[in-house]
Amino acid sequence: MTESLSREQLNTVMDEADLLKSKEEVEAALDTLAADITARLADKMPVVYSIMNGGLVVAGQLLTRLKFPLEQGYMHATRYRGETSAQADLQWQAPPSVPMDGRTVLIVDDIFDEGYTLEAVVEACKAQGAAEVLTAVLVDKQHDRKAPGMKVDFIGLEVEDRYVFGFGMDYRGYWRNAPGIYAVKGL
Numbered sequence: 001m002t003e004s005l006s007r008e009q010l011n012t013v014m015d016e017a018d019l020l021k022s023k024e025e026v027e028a029a030l031d032t033l034a035a036d037i038t039a040r041l042a043d044k045m046p047v048v049y050s051i052m053n054g055g056l057v058v059a060g061q062l063l064t065r066l067k068f069p070l071e072q073g074y075m076h077a078t079r080y081r082g083e084t085s086a087q088a089d090l091q092w093q094a095p096p097s098v099p100m101d102g103r104t105v106l107i108v109d110d111i112f113d114e115g116y117t118l119e120a121v122v123e124a125c126k127a128q129g130a131a132e133v134l135t136a137v138l139v140d141k142q143h144d145r146k147a148p149g150m151k152v153d154f155i156g157l158e159v160e161d162r163y164v165f166g167f168g169m170d171y172r173g174y175w176r177n178a179p180g181i182y183a184v185k186g187l
């Protein structure tokens, strides 16, 4: 783990960051995501899992826009562990909190970057007997390093290939609470 950051350093990161998507743009994207998900899943009584930690804010703001019966759960899988680049292995810190055998499952996460996290989570859901597994992310990062063949079913916004934070995404553990999507200066 790298050294901890001071409050001043963290405020400087925020002050110097580039705003890529405003709060209003994110909220409009969540409205569209919710409409697309509703059209596909309204009659399925799905289980909707957020992937902790990043999926927490997105799922929180998405779920109240879904006006059909669903169950909600969480799971915690991480590749980055507070760093700004991925570790080789995915670490499971909490398994799925609600049984999914025979169910339609929707996985909600903040970002589709290389896609190895979502790929492993989808495989885990299938192994646990889910009938159908769909994925939704707020942000799709644009680059050519995606896990081969990995696709996401519902995407809110596209962002450039930089390290981003806000709306659930962290900068070294902080600023998940930022009300927009920001790119760290120099990253």
Ligand SMILES: O=P(O)(O)OC[C@H]1O[C@H](OP(=O)(O)OP(=O)(O)O)[C@H](O)[C@@H]1O
Binding pocket: 051, 052, 053, 054, 055, 077, 078, 079, 080, 081, 082, 086, 109, 110, 111, 112, 113, 114, 115, 116, 117, 118, 169, 170
């Ligand atoms: O597409 P990938 O390259 O696999 O990266 C995307 C994943 O990275 C982040 O999780 P992270 O491991 O940082 O954990 P966190 O949710 O606790 O921030 C994010 O929340 C996604 O789950």
Ligand SMILES: Nc1nc2[nH]cnc2c(=O)[nH]1
Binding pocket: 080, 111, 113, 114, 162, 163, 164, 165, 169, 170, 171
């Ligand atoms: N916070 C954050 N987490 C990520 N996980 C994968 N890519 C990113 C990113 O750009 N920002």
